[in-house]
Amino acid sequence: MYxxxxxxxxxxxxxxxxxxxxxxxxxxxxLCLRVLLPVLAMGLCxxxxxxxx
Numbered sequence: 001m002y003x004x005x006x007x008x009x010x011x012x013x014x015x016x017x018x019x020x021x022x023x024x025x026x027x028x029x030x031l032c033l034r035v036l037l038p039v040l041a042m043g044l045c046x047x048x049x050x051x052x053x
Contacts, residue, residue: 005045012041 016033 001045001049005042008041008045009038012037 013034016035016037019033020031
């Protein structure tokens with residue numbers, strides 16, 4: 001469980017970083033996907049574990 005959550009969060013951070021860098025400047029900077037995607041990934045991991053119980 002912990003390893004899956006850590007790996008999913010790191011992958012989501014890296015993907016968010018790549019998207020943020022490639023979008024350039026503008027209104028898309030407000031999304032801050034480096035933060036948003038890992039939070040969503042960790043939330044989904046927590047919800048999936050709660051659903052199993």
